[in-house]
Amino acid sequence: MRYLPLTEADRHQMLASIGVSSVDELFRDVPQAARRSGPVEGLPNFAGELEVERQLSAMAAKNVAVGSVPSFVGCGAYKHHVPATVDYMVQRGEFLTAYTPYQPEISQGTLQVLFEFQTQVALLTGMDVANASMYDGATSCAEAVMMANRLTRRKKAILSGGLHPHYRDTTTTDARFIGFEAVAMPAAPRGGEDLVSLIDADTSCVVVQNPDVFGHVRDYTDLAQMCQTKGALLIVVVTEAVSLGLLTPPGEMGADIVAAEGQSLGNALNFGGPYVGLFAVKEKYVRQMPGRLCGQTVDADGRRGFVLTLSTREQHIRREKATSNICTNAGLCALAFSIHLSLLGEEGFTKLARINHVKAVQLADRLSGVKGVEVVNETFFNEFTVTLPRAAAGVVEELAKRRILAGVPASRLFPNGKNGGQLEDHLILAATETTTESDMDALVKALSEVL
Amino acid sequence: MTMNSQGRPSTPAGADTAIPETVTGNRGLQIEEALIFEQDSPGRCGVDLPEVPATPMRLGAVKPRARVGLPGLSEPQVVRHYTRLSQKNYSIDTGLYPLGSCTMKHNPRLNEKMARLPGFADVHPLQPESTVQGALELMDALAHWLKTLTGMPAVTLAPAAGAHGEMAGMMAIRAALDHRGEAGRTRVLVPESAHGTNPATAAALGFSVDPIPAGPDGRVDLAAMTAKLGPDVAGIMLTNPNTCGLFERDIRAIADAVHGAGGYFYCDGANFNAIVGRVKPADLGIDAMHINLHKTFSTPHGGGGPGSGPVVFSEALAPFVPVPYVVHDSNGFRLVEGNGQGTAFGRMKAFHGQMGMFVRALAYILSHGADGLWQASGDAVLNANYVMARLQDTLTASFEGPCMHECLFDDRFLKGTGVTTLDIAKALIDEGFHPMTMYFPLVVHGALLIEPTETESKAGLDQFVLALKSLAVRAKEGDVAYFQGAPRLTPRRRLDETAAARKPVLRWTPAAEPALAAE
Numbered sequence: 019m020r021y022l023p024l025t026e027a028d029r030h031q032m033l034a035s036i037g038v039s040s041v042d043e044l045f046r047d048v049p050q051a052a053r054r055s056g057p058v059e060g061l062p063n064f065a066g067e068l069e070v071e072r073q074l075s076a077m078a079a080k081n082v083a084v085g086s087v088p089s090f091v092g093c094g095a096y097k098h099h100v101p102a103t104v105d106y107m108v109q110r111g112e113f114l115t116a117y118t119p120y121q122p123e124i125s126q127g128t129l130q131v132l133f134e135f136q137t138q139v140a141l142l143t144g145m146d147v148a149n150a151s152m153y154d155g156a157t158s159c160a161e162a163v164m165m166a167n168r169l170t171r172r173k174k175a176i177l178s179g180g181l182h183p184h185y186r187d188t189t190t191t192d193a194r195f196i197g198f199e200a201v202a203m204p205a206a207p208r209g210g211e212d213l214v215s216l217i218d219a220d221t222s223c224v225v226v227q228n229p230d231v232f233g234h235v236r237d238y239t240d241l242a243q244m245c246q247t248k249g250a251l252l253i254v255v256v257t258e259a260v261s262l263g264l265l266t267p268p269g270e271m272g273a274d275i276v277a278a279e280g281q282s283l284g285n286a287l288n289f290g291g292p293y294v295g296l297f298a299v300k301e302k303y304v305r306q307m308p309g310r311l312c313g314q315t316v317d318a319d320g321r322r323g324f325v326l327t328l329s330t331r332e333q334h335i336r337r338e339k340a341t342s343n344i345c346t347n348a349g350l351c352a353l354a355f356s357i358h359l360s361l362l363g364e365e366g367f368t369k370l371a372r373i374n375h376v377k378a379v380q381l382a383d384r385l386s387g388v389k390g391v392e393v394v395n396e397t398f399f400n401e402f403t404v405t406l407p408r409a410a411a412g413v414v415e416e417l418a419k420r421r422i423l424a425g426v427p428a429s430r431l432f433p434n435g436k437n438g439g440q441l442e443d444h445l446i447l448a449a450t451e452t453t454t455e456s457d458m459d460a461l462v463k464a465l466s467e468v469l
Numbered sequence: 470m471t472m473n474s475q476g477r478p479s480t481p482a483g484a485d486t487a488i489p490e491t492v493t494g495n496r497g498l499q500i501e502e503a504l505i506f507e508q509d510s511p512g513r514c515g516v517d518l519p520e521v522p523a524t525p526m527r528l529g530a531v532k533p534r535a536r537v538g539l540p541g542l543s544e545p546q547v548v549r550h551y552t553r554l555s556q557k558n559y560s561i562d563t564g565l566y567p568l569g570s571c572t573m574k575h576n577p578r579l580n581e582k583m584a585r586l587p588g589f590a591d592v593h594p595l596q597p598e599s600t601v602q603g604a605l606e607l608m609d610a611l612a613h614w615l616k617t618l619t620g621m622p623a624v625t626l627a628p629a630a631g632a633h634g635e636m637a638g639m640m641a642i643r644a645a646l647d648h649r650g651e652a653g654r655t656r657v658l659v660p661e662s663a664h665g666t667n668p669a670t671a672a673a674l675g676f677s678v679d680p681i682p683a684g685p686d687g688r689v690d691l692a693a694m695t696a697k698l699g700p701d702v703a704g705i706m707l708t709n710p711n712t713c714g715l716f717e718r719d720i721r722a723i724a725d726a727v728h729g730a731g732g733y734f735y736c737d738g739a740n741f742n743a744i745v746g747r748v749k750p751a752d753l754g755i756d757a758m759h760i761n762l763h764k765t766f767s768t769p770h771g772g773g774g775p776g777s778g779p780v781v782f783s784e785a786l787a788p789f790v791p792v793p794y795v796v797h798d799s800n801g802f803r804l805v806e807g808n809g810q811g812t813a814f815g816r817m818k819a820f821h822g823q824m825g826m827f828v829r830a831l832a833y834i835l836s837h838g839a840d841g842l843w844q845a846s847g848d849a850v851l852n853a854n855y856v857m858a859r860l861q862d863t864l865t866a867s868f869e870g871p872c873m874h875e876c877l878f879d880d881r882f883l884k885g886t887g888v889t890t891l892d893i894a895k896a897l898i899d900e901g902f903h904p905m906t907m908y909f910p911l912v913v914h915g916a917l918l919i920e921p922t923e924t925e926s927k928a929g930l931d932q933f934v935l936a937l938k939s940l941a942v943r944a945k946e947g948d949v950a951y952f953q954g955a956p957r958l959t960p961r962r963r964l965d966e967t968a969a970a971r972k973p974v975l976r977w978t979p980a981a982e983p984a985l986a987a988e
Contacts, residue, residue, distance in 0.1 A: 019840075019841040020836075021575055021836070021837070021845070021923075021924055022841075022844055022848055022923055022924065023924065023925065023926035023927075024848050024851070024923075024926065029851060031927070032855040032927060035858050035859065036858045036870075038871070041850065041851050044873075045716075045744075045747065046871065047715065047716035047718045047871070047873075048716050048744070048748050049718070049720070049721055049752075049753075051721075051752055052721075052748050052752035052753050053747065053748055054746070054748065054749060056843070057838075057840045057842070058617060058618060058839040058842065058843075059839070061614065061618075061834070061838060062835075062838050062839065063841070064836060064837055064838035064840055065835055067579050067836075070583070070832055070836050071582075073835060074583045074586070074607070074828065074831070074832060074835075075586060075588075076603075077603040077604075077606050077607045077610075078586040078588025078589050078603055080588070080603030080606065081588040081589070081592045081600065081601050081602070081603040082592070082596065082600035082601070083591040084592065084593050085587060086587070091593040091595055093595055095593055095594055095595070095820065101515070101516055101544075103515075103544060105585070107548065110551070110552070110555040111560050111563070112555035112556060112558040112560045112562065113551075113555050113558065113560075113772055114560070114562075114576065114771060115560040115561040115562045115573075115576050115770065116558045116559065116560040116561075116772045117566065117568055117573055117770045117772070118571075118770070118772065118773040119772060119773070120568075121559070121894070121898065121903065121904055122961065122964045122966075123956050123960070123962065123963065123964065124557075124558065124559040124898055124903065124956075124959055124960070125557075125772075126554070126557040126558070126961055127554040127558035127772075128558055128773070130502070130554055130557075131551075131772070132772075133504070133975075133976070133977070134504060134505050134977070136976050137504075137506065137976040138539065140976050141537055141538045141539060142537060146976075148976070151774070153629035153630060153775070153818060154629065154818050154819050154820075156816075156819035157629065157633075157817075182819065184818070184819035187815065187816045188816055188818055188819065191640070191814060191815050191817055194814070195640045195643055195674050195675075197675050235528055235529060235531045236529070236530070237529075237530045237531050237532075262537070263537065264533055265528065265531050265534060266533075267534065267537075279819070286585075286590040286591060286825075287590070287592060287593045288584075288589070288590055288825045289594050289601065289604045289821065289824035290820025290822065290824055291594075291629065291775070291820055291821070291822055291823040292629070292775030292823045292825050292826060293819075304973065310773065311975055313969040313970070313974055313975050314969065314974040314975075315965045315966065315969035315974075316964070316968070317963060317964045318954075318962035318963045318964075319962050321494075321961060323964045324964075325964045325966050327966065327969040327973055327975075328970055328973060333666050334664075334665040334666075336665070337665045337668040337669060337672075338668035338669060338671065338672035340665070340672075340673075342669070342673070343632045343666050343673050344630075344633075345630065345631065345665075345666050346630045346631070346773055346775070347774045348774045348775045349771045349775070350771025350772065350775060351771075351774070351775055353771070357547065359539065360515065360540075360542055360551075361514075361515035361516050361542070361544060361547050362514070363509075363514050363515065363539050363540055363541035363542055364511065364536070364537055364538070364539040364540070365512060365513075365514045365541055366514045366515065369521060370516075373518060376521055376524045378527075379524050379525075379527055380524070395527070396527065397528055397529035397530075397531070398527055414597055415597055415599065418600050423593070423596055423600070430595060430806075431595075433807045
């Protein structure tokens with residue numbers, strides 16, 4: 019077996035050093051009844067690379083890769099072009115195969131990356147500080163709510179109807195099991211919800227998304243002020259990080275916590291994971307932050323260096339008194355995010371955001387010319403909602419047969435009767451820098467034919 | 470005098486060979502690297518993008534952003550930056566990484582190649598199911614093998630990491646208890662040797678944590694544990710093999726006692742790599758167990774994630790799994806996504822789980838096969854016992870063997886020397902090894918927890934043993950200054966962690982502005 023360096027001769031010598039006659043003897047503390055008599059039945063024996071490649075490639079070939087067809091699928095995960103440098107650097111073994119940087123003297127690479135990542139996230143979100151990443155945007159959102167509960171000593175979160183339903187559900191799962199209240203507003207495809215009047219003396223936070231799941235962009239400055247007046251925190255969720263290159267950032271609107279998904283930068287779609295959660299806060303809340311933090315310090319020779327810090331918040335020190343049970347972050351995805359953003363820089367990132375917006379404007383204009391299609395949004399970044407004359411799910415299926423991925427039917431995210439439902443005819447479409455004229459042509463043509 | 474191939478002396482007589490202070494601060498291959506923010510030149514860009522057509526924006530009241538503040542670098546600068554940074558990291562590709570309970574084994578590159586196939590990497594989680602049948606098939610295949618390897622009837626692939634898996638498992642236990650109408654069961658027993666995530670998870674979910682002391686043999690004290698059982702006990706969270714590297718011999722009795730008292734048995738499966746393919750957790754009385762794919766199934770740790778923490782469930786807990794999960798019928802594979810169906814709960818994160826990690830784990834399982842997994846866990850245990858045997862006469866083993874995949878020593882061998890476990894670890898760095906896990910588990914003093922894994926050769930282990938033994942001898946000889954000054958040969962010497970925590974500097978700020986510090 020190619021991954022195992024021990025030879026039979028080694029094994030014999032080693033058993034002799036230990037003073038036993040077989041490896042089985044080393045398992046003698048395992049109850050006999052739980053020990054298998056031999057290798058697992060049903061699983062074939064070891065296989066060479068070629069054989070494994072064949073098996074997995076056969077599965078991969080059954081999927082329609084987004085890059086191979088016109089695709090307008092978004093809703094929290096976006097197809098962007100990732101420069102070749104990113105995946106090359108991420109695969110350097112010194113990054114790929116290192117553990118959490120517990121020994122900082124020999125982990126300065128990972129640590130400096132995290133310090134730079136934290137700075138980039140703080141800049142993007144317009145916040146004071148950011149942590150070293152979370153599992154994904156949805157878990158960031160749930161952790162943000164729990165952090166707001168700790169900070170305000172209140173236990174009710176108000177979740178906007180424009181919040182991605184997966185983020186809502188992740189938060190309500192924690193609400194159920196951890197013991198707080200999460201008031202989820204009905205789906206709001208056209209906005210217009212009154213969140214302010216719901217804020218009461220028990221409200222720890224209001225959670226809004228920008229752009230929201232239907233694509234609308236909003237200025238939350240007034241809401242931030244109302245929250246502050248009523249002693250609640252404003253949490254702003256961002257599922258499309260590229261939007262931060264064009265829109266006023268949440269920090270400037272007065273957000274207390276930003277919970278975001280960073281997949282759009284540096285990371286592949288990966289059928290939903292792994293992604294990278296971003297988490298940024300106002301400076302005064304740092305010590306209640308969940309997750310890992312990297313900080314600057316000096317070494318014994320007085321040279322600048324970096325370490326994991328404020329770990330007195332964390333489970334391996336605090337055990338049952340920790341701010342969160344989180345152990346890992348999304349290190350490698352954070353690295354990919356950071357490299358992509360380093361390549362883009364100020365000029366590239368802001369330009370990329372504008373290109374995304376322009377593509378979406380073009381797409382919206384094209385679609386509004388299709389009979390039966392109504393563009394719902396007056397405002398959007400690179401994603402918007404349309405209504406169709408019939409159920410969107412069926413239309414999407416039909417177009418999939420023509421090898422066009424037409425977007426996300428709202429009914430997939432908001433099943434009937436749940437949190438508003440009644441969105442069968444709503445379709446959410448995204449355009450990015452990867453969307454071409456011919457992609458739009460194909461979509462418009464196919465829609466005109468099936469509607 | 471050594472000679473190079475052309476016969477010239479490589480070191481002329483009389484040369485000064487002391488290590489110099491260099492003008493640049495660089496030291497040969499170790500190159501000092503500024504932050505990206507310190508390499509900024511406005512207008513420079515590492516990506517070429519087309520010009521943006523002038524189109525009226527649709528941003529409503531939201532103002533276009535004036536400036537983000539990101540630095541401008543070219544592509545070669547970026548490549549050099551991250552290459553230089555990578556060279557300041559130790560990694561499993563570099564050498565032995567015997568971090569106990571963290572399981573740093575070889576990460577096969579085939580797995581990376583497979584995860585990058587466009588059919589897996591370039592697939593959107595919300596595409597129509599008809600266009601992702603292969604992705605769902607892969608999830609189903611991994612689920613099948615995880616159930617087969619553990620003997621457990623149900624599995625969720627949703628959790629994003631081991632600690633997230635603990636959450637899923639303990640939520641399932643809470644849901645099952647509530648379903649039984651036993652909301653009053655709020656106490657969870659957790660051995661003192663447990664990973665910090667165990668008590669943190671239980672406490673986060675509103676359980677009270679009741680610690681169980683370790684017996685003199687490093688295992689759960691069965692009598693002490695049984696005495697703590699009662700009608701308010703929700704269950705036990707037990708790591709097996711435990712963090713002392715020992716198999717809990719009484720595990721069946723523990724499971725029976727907990728079940729008899731109406732509780733559930735959560736097993737922390739972080740150390741499943743010791744027994745995979747050889748022992749069926751189902752036969753141990755377990756109700757839920759998470760599996761860290763990055764430990765047992767070699768997905769890369771990436772400097773701290775991403776992880777993936779599937780959880781297997783017993784028949785009793787199977788109805789209480791989180792969504793989404795994959796089902797298979799005559800129409801092919803399908804995702805069950807909505808919650809509120811029956812007793813399932815969730816969701817726990819966006820989308821369907823860490824797909825990229827699933828591909829790697831399945832590639833690992835198929836590559837090893839039944840005989841390879843049998844050999845892998847056997848070699849992992851053999852390597853750990855070999856290290857334990859070789860170090861027995863120099864270091865102080867905390868408990869009698871055999872151990873499983875890791876061996877535990879404490880700092881009694883350093884008594885009176887003035888040298889600490891931390892000092893030994895730092896000196897080991899200069900010898901070219903990543904240190905073992907230090908000061909964990911908490912049940913012994915000054916713990917040194919060594920986990921070699923099955924992907925280390927005997928020669929590599931012999932060199933490690935030699936280094937550790939000679940350090941132990943040096944410590945006993947009283948060379949305290951040597952240890953306290955270590956490491957000396959690293960990109961950085963010991964770092965001041967106290968200063969970092971007292972006045973946190975968590976981001977770069979332009980020199981003109983005062984550094985940002987938390988209150």
